[in-house]
Amino acid sequence: MTAPVLEASFALNVALLLMLVVLAAAVVWTRSLLAAILLMSVYSLVSATWLMVMDAPDVAFTEAVVGAGISTIVALGAILLTRGEAVRVSWKRQVVPGLLAGLVGGLLIYAMSGLPDFGDPASPANSHVGRAYLETAKRDIGAPNVVTAVLGSYRGFDTLGETVVILAACIGVALMLGFGPRATLAPPAGAPGDHHVVLRVTAKMLVPLIILFALYVQFHGDLGAGGGFQAGVIAAVAIILHALVFGLRETTAAIPPQAARAVAALGVVVYAGVGIVCIVNGGGFLDYDHLLTPQIEAMIPAGLLGDPDKPHHWGQYFGILAIELGVLMTVSATMITIFYGFAGRTIDAIAAELRR
Amino acid sequence: MADALFWIGGGLIVAGAMLSVLGAAGVLRFPDVYTRIHAASLTDTGGATLMLLGMGLLGPFGLITLKLLLVWAFIMLTSPAAANALANAAFGSGHRPRIGNFQIMGEDKATDAAPESAGKERA
Numbered sequence: 001m002t003a004p005v006l007e008a009s010f011a012l013n014v015a016l017l018l019m020l021v022v023l024a025a026a027v028v029w030t031r032s033l034l035a036a037i038l039l040m041s042v043y044s045l046v047s048a049t050w051l052m053v054m055d056a057p058d059v060a061f062t063e064a065v066v067g068a069g070i071s072t073i074v075a076l077g078a079i080l081l082t083r084g085e086a087v088r089v090s091w092k093r094q095v096v097p098g099l100l101a102g103l104v105g106g107l108l109i110y111a112m113s114g115l116p117d118f119g120d121p122a123s124p125a126n127s128h129v130g131r132a133y134l135e136t137a138k139r140d141i142g143a144p145n146v147v148t149a150v151l152g153s154y155r156g157f158d159t160l161g162e163t164v165v166i167l168a169a170c171i172g173v174a175l176m177l178g179f180g181p182r183a184t185l186a187p188p189a190g191a192p193g194d195h196h197v198v199l200r201v202t203a204k205m206l207v208p209l210i211i212l213f214a215l216y217v218q219f220h221g222d223l224g225a226g227g228g229f230q231a232g233v234i235a236a237v238a239i240i241l242h243a244l245v246f247g248l249r250e251t252t253a254a255i256p257p258q259a260a261r262a263v264a265a266l267g268v269v270v271y272a273g274v275g276i277v278c279i280v281n282g283g284g285f286l287d288y289d290h291l292l293t294p295q296i297e298a299m300i301p302a303g304l305l306g307d308p309d310k311p312h313h314w315g316q317y318f319g320i321l322a323i324e325l326g327v328l329m330t331v332s333a334t335m336i337t338i339f340y341g342f343a344g345r346t347i348d349a350i351a352a353e354l355r356r
Numbered sequence: 357m358a359d360a361l362f363w364i365g366g367g368l369i370v371a372g373a374m375l376s377v378l379g380a381a382g383v384l385r386f387p388d389v390y391t392r393i394h395a396a397s398l399t400d401t402g403g404a405t406l407m408l409l410g411m412g413l414l415g416p417f418g419l420i421t422l423k424l425l426l427v428w429a430f431i432m433l434t435s436p437a438a439a440n441a442l443a444n445a446a447f448g449s450g451h452r453p454r455i456g457n458f459q460i461m462g463e464d465k466a467t468d469a470a471p472e473s474a475g476k477e478r479a
Contacts, residue, residue, distance in 0.1 A: 196441075196444065198437055198440045198441070198444075199437060199440070199441050199444075202433060202434065202437035205433065206433065206434070209430075
């Protein structure tokens with residue numbers, strides 16, 4: 001029974017990888033930037049499928065949400081500000097970049113021969129740290145999803161760094177494009193016609209459902225694929241959908257750009273604050289075992305959320321919950337701020353066009 | 357019983373995949389924007405319905421069935437709305453349906469003059 005299953009997954013791998021090659025070639029080939037963006041979105045979706053085949057649901061989830069979802073929206077916002085066609089470059093100016101790309105690609109293909117086989121139990125990644133995590137995560141952390149245990153607890157400091165990087169991206173984009181629509185600017189003339197009624201009704205139904213799904217992803221991260229990064233992007237997508245359908249003015253009335261950027265910074269504060277609380281209570285930075293003082297821990301009823309006989313890692317539990325909340329805040333608010341930046345610029349450009 | 361469910365479920369998934377391939381052929385071969393949207397959206401919802409039905413028969417009955425049902429509801433809600441928005445945008449930017457009998461399956465060029473305000477209206 002195992003042999004046919006293996007062959008099927010091999011065929012699936014080959015098919016998906018071939019699709020990736022074709023899509024990558026098409027992205028390079030096409031002159032239309034709009035087509036390139038949509039092809040990149042399809043590329044991300046196919047690679048998410050491929051990662052799913054490789055049994056990496058957490059990575060696949062992130063790839064689908066970030067690669068196929070939000071980066072497509074941001075890229076579309078970017079080409080609204082520029083033009084939709086790639087500039088033609090003479091072949092002479094393509095020689096050196098082409099040679100360079102070929103050289104690096106060749107080196108990568110050469111380096112591939114030194115990689116361990118897929119799923120090789122003796123590979124360095126699987127034999128030292130990886131195996132230690134797998135063996136101790138259940139005992140140390142108590143979270144059923146080892147990926148969450150590694151990202152949130154064992155390597156919580158790395159994840160704090162990632163969250164800060166996202167905040168830095170938020171600040172960088174905001175410095176280049178502005179924080180959002182200018183309050184002084186009049187909206188583009190002309191009332192929106194009523195021919196978007198289907199979109200409005202659908203979006204009105206979908207926005208709360210998408211936010212509910214984001215919360216599910218957020219709180220399910222302990223048990224399965226998910227967590228603050230994916231949930232933050234999904235929540236931001238709900239807000240962006242609202243802005244696309246109902247207009248930026250309506251959305252900024254609900255979530256002002258100032259609130260978005262404040263929440264983005266607050267998320268990092270929440271994350272780092274958990275670390276500080278751990279220090280104050282006598283542990284190391286982000287050492288969740290010291291997050292709760294013994295007095296507080298004694299107040300939690302024994303049978304709550306699990307087996308009353310086994311000691312529950314309440315510090316780890318609440319620590320991961322709190323830092324995931326910080327990640328959710330920073331990621332979603334950053335995505336919203338970036339979108340506001342692009343959309344505000346677009347409104348400026350359209351208004352300037354209309355005035356001319 | 358389980359064997360029969362396996363074959364029925366597998367058959368439904370293959371049928372859904374075939375429908376999606378037919379939709380892709382329609383997108384490539386149909387003459388204008390609107391017929392292409394028609395081909396894409398109908399086969400999209402239909403193919404997804406068949407595939408999700410097949411998956412529901414293959415998987416264990418329970419929470420997974422409920423999740424597949426939710427996915428189906430989401431697709432039935434979003435896919436037609438997306439097709440509608442696409443057709444709306446095509447109409448707003450000056451594409452008009454080709455009406456009548458024509459032999460040449462040329463590429464769809466929006467020769468009909470786009471209204472002056474079309475570009476601004478979209479934004």
